[in-house]
Amino acid sequence: MSLLVIGTLAYDTIETVHERRENVLGGSATHFAVAASHFTAGGRAGPRLVAVVGRDFDDEHVAALRARGVDTEGLEVADGRTFRWSGRYEADWNTRHTLHTELNVFEHFDPKLPESYRDSDYVFLANAAPQVQLRALEQVDGPAFSVADTMNLWIEIAREPLEELLRRVDAIVLNDEEARMLTGERNLIRAAAGVLGMGPRYVILKKGEHGAFLMGSDVHFALPAYPVEEVVDPTGAGDSFAGGFMGYLAQAGGHGPASLRKAMVYGTVTASFCVQGFGIEPLCRPDRGALDGRYDELLAIVTV
Amino acid sequence: MSLLVIGTLAYDTIETVHERRENVLGGSATHFAVAASHFTAGGRAGPRLVAVVGRDFDDEHVAALRARGVDTEGLEVADGRTFRWSGRYEADWNTRHTLHTELNVFEHFDPKLPESYRDSDYVFLANAAPQVQLRALEQVDGPAFSVADTMNLWIEIAREPLEELLRRVDAIVLNDEEARMLTGERNLIRAAAGVLGMGPRYVILKKGEHGAFLMGSDVHFALPAYPVEEVVDPTGAGDSFAGGFMGYLAQAGGHGPASLRKAMVYGTVTASFCVQGFGIEPLCRPDRGALDGRYDELLAIVTV
Numbered sequence: 120m121s122l123l124v125i126g127t128l129a130y131d132t133i134e135t136v137h138e139r140r141e142n143v144l145g146g147s148a149t150h151f152a153v154a155a156s157h158f159t160a161g162g163r164a165g166p167r168l169v170a171v172v173g174r175d176f177d178d179e180h181v182a183a184l185r186a187r188g189v190d191t192e193g194l195e196v197a198d199g200r201t202f203r204w205s206g207r208y209e210a211d212w213n214t215r216h217t218l219h220t221e222l223n224v225f226e227h228f229d230p231k232l233p234e235s236y237r238d239s240d241y242v243f244l245a246n247a248a249p250q251v252q253l254r255a256l257e258q259v260d261g262p263a264f265s266v267a268d269t270m271n272l273w274i275e276i277a278r279e280p281l282e283e284l285l286r287r288v289d290a291i292v293l294n295d296e297e298a299r300m301l302t303g304e305r306n307l308i309r310a311a312a313g314v315l316g317m318g319p320r321y322v323i324l325k326k327g328e329h330g331a332f333l334m335g336s337d338v339h340f341a342l343p344a345y346p347v348e349e350v351v352d353p354t355g356a357g358d359s360f361a362g363g364f365m366g367y368l369a370q371a372g373g374h375g376p377a378s379l380r381k382a383m384v385y386g387t388v389t390a391s392f393c394v395q396g397f398g399i400e401p402l403c404r405p406d407r408g409a410l411d412g413r414y415d416e417l418l419a420i421v422t423v
Numbered sequence: 424m425s426l427l428v429i430g431t432l433a434y435d436t437i438e439t440v441h442e443r444r445e446n447v448l449g450g451s452a453t454h455f456a457v458a459a460s461h462f463t464a465g466g467r468a469g470p471r472l473v474a475v476v477g478r479d480f481d482d483e484h485v486a487a488l489r490a491r492g493v494d495t496e497g498l499e500v501a502d503g504r505t506f507r508w509s510g511r512y513e514a515d516w517n518t519r520h521t522l523h524t525e526l527n528v529f530e531h532f533d534p535k536l537p538e539s540y541r542d543s544d545y546v547f548l549a550n551a552a553p554q555v556q557l558r559a560l561e562q563v564d565g566p567a568f569s570v571a572d573t574m575n576l577w578i579e580i581a582r583e584p585l586e587e588l589l590r591r592v593d594a595i596v597l598n599d600e601e602a603r604m605l606t607g608e609r610n611l612i613r614a615a616a617g618v619l620g621m622g623p624r625y626v627i628l629k630k631g632e633h634g635a636f637l638m639g640s641d642v643h644f645a646l647p648a649y650p651v652e653e654v655v656d657p658t659g660a661g662d663s664f665a666g667g668f669m670g671y672l673a674q675a676g677g678h679g680p681a682s683l684r685k686a687m688v689y690g691t692v693t694a695s696f697c698v699q700g701f702g703i704e705p706l707c708r709p710d711r712g713a714l715d716g717r718y719d720e721l722l723a724i725v726t727v
Binding site for chain 2: 210305307309312326328329332339342346347348349350381418423
């Protein structure tokens with residue numbers, strides 16, 4: 120079934136304790152789409168992308184997305200520069216400092232879905248102002264399953280539209296701190312239950328190296344992270360998780376509890392590739408067989 | 424098969440953000456033995472205990488342990504006061520401040536195993552100076568499976584005897600920070616591998632609310648924590664985990680990879696009861712059926 124992502128294409132400058140990389144192709148929609156493309160290979164229609172870039176965006180990067188089967192009909196090129204982000208990670212990877220954000224053309228992003236995208240079945244609203252996410256969602260004709268990401272900023276300054284969004288989507292993706300901030304509950308189980316009370320059928324809590332869990336009225340599933348021995352750059356791990364998760368669902372064509380559990384495993388192993396390098400290269404490297412290999416490995420690790 | 428614990432009986436004073444409790448029956452051997460007693464009920468010989476208390480130790484507390492089937496032949500009563508500890512937990516439960524430690528009779532603890540304990544099959548060396556742990560282990564005639572706990576203090580001031588201990592035991596229990604400190608590796612997978620390189624066949628890493636994992640040459644198993652909505656007091660959770668883990672192994676009479684995985688689940692659910700109250704009361708409350716109920720619940724949560 121068809122899969123749509125609305126988000127950012129960006130150039131990132133990333134500092135880790137080991138390295139510094141400038142102008143790496145990044146952005147939520149980039150990581151999501153490349154991650155999801157593993158599930159749409161072999162003739163299936165690739166993920167549809169809605170995003171805006173500036174005149175400075177490298178044609179080769181558009182070509183790289185197309186080579187992954189990504190449908191770029193919804194990619195808008197606007198006057199100005201592409202969204203830029205720079206950040207620095209502490210040695211423990213859990214602490215990330217944003218050094219600089221240049222919204223550029225993304226500041227006035229008004230997502231316009233091509234006519235051909237309106238029938239999308241699976242929709243991922245990557246992190247953006249909830250007003251923008253709502254405008255994008257309204258352009259889809261009754262999606263089968265919609266998932267939104269958000270961040271602390273919107274919880275603080277756009278609470279009302281965020282609550283509106285939570286009533287409209289099927290699932291919300293949050294990290295542990297966001298779930299606590301949104302609900303005022305320190306205990307993650309109560310925080311997740313509190314988020315469910317705000318409207319979505321499912322909440323997915325990401326805990327980085329500690330894994331992720333999924334909660335809904337018909338499913339409670341917890342999964343440790345895939346054991347990666349050498350993290351190179353965690354940028355995009357959350358969007359890669361979402362891409363693997365949604366990519367699998369769209370391929371399976373279902374989102375019942377059994378599919379959601381499998382999708383959590385695919386999201387986790389897709390993200391595990393992302394963190395092993397900079398940009399999209401580590402996500403492009405493995406074939407579907409390598410993903411399935413890690414799927415089986417992770418299954419062996421969690422099976423009692 | 425028989426199970427032995429060498430550790431402390433103590434009186435704890437505990438402050439949480441909600442409550443303060445004085446002189447709560449605590450100690451590593453107390454929590455371990457009560458946790459393990461769930462697996463030795465119904466006529467099986469209870470866990471054997473080696474510990475020292477002072478003249479102030481309440482007879483009723485000895486009776487409470489005996490009522491759980493705990494063999495107290497190895498309980499020494501010495502002149503002086505019982506070990507006392509007081510601590511305060513931050514709202515997130517992950518940060519614990521030790522306010523006061525009075526070693527009292529535990530300062531000169533020299534574990535002496537009764538003759539009847541020497542044939543113990545499963546042995547848990549609760550946290551103590553590694554020299555003391557080694558002296559206790561030497562008194563057991565070829566145990567089938569021995570596990571040790573330790574703490575940051577011994578990693579800092581008793582590295583050499585700790586390394587000797589690591590060569591002698593079958594498994595070591597560590598929290599994430601201890602594993603990092605012991606190996607100098609930040610990545611937990613590499614830290615665990617580093618610990619294995621120091622001698623033990625297995626390392627069990629406890630991550631509190633994020634669960635636990637077990638690594639050895641023949642097994643790699645990860646498990647999230649059982650979802651407890653209301654933590655009252657986490658004191659003793661690690662020893663309760665060890666008690667459930669070893670209790671199950673001793674009952675099963677085996678410690679192959681399949682048994683170790685199940686033991687991890689039993690350790691986790693046993694610890695989940697411990698944190699729901701102060702002292703041993705929350706560990707005594709459930710019957711084996713309640714433990715098995717949470718075992719099945721946790722299995723459902725982790726099954727793909």
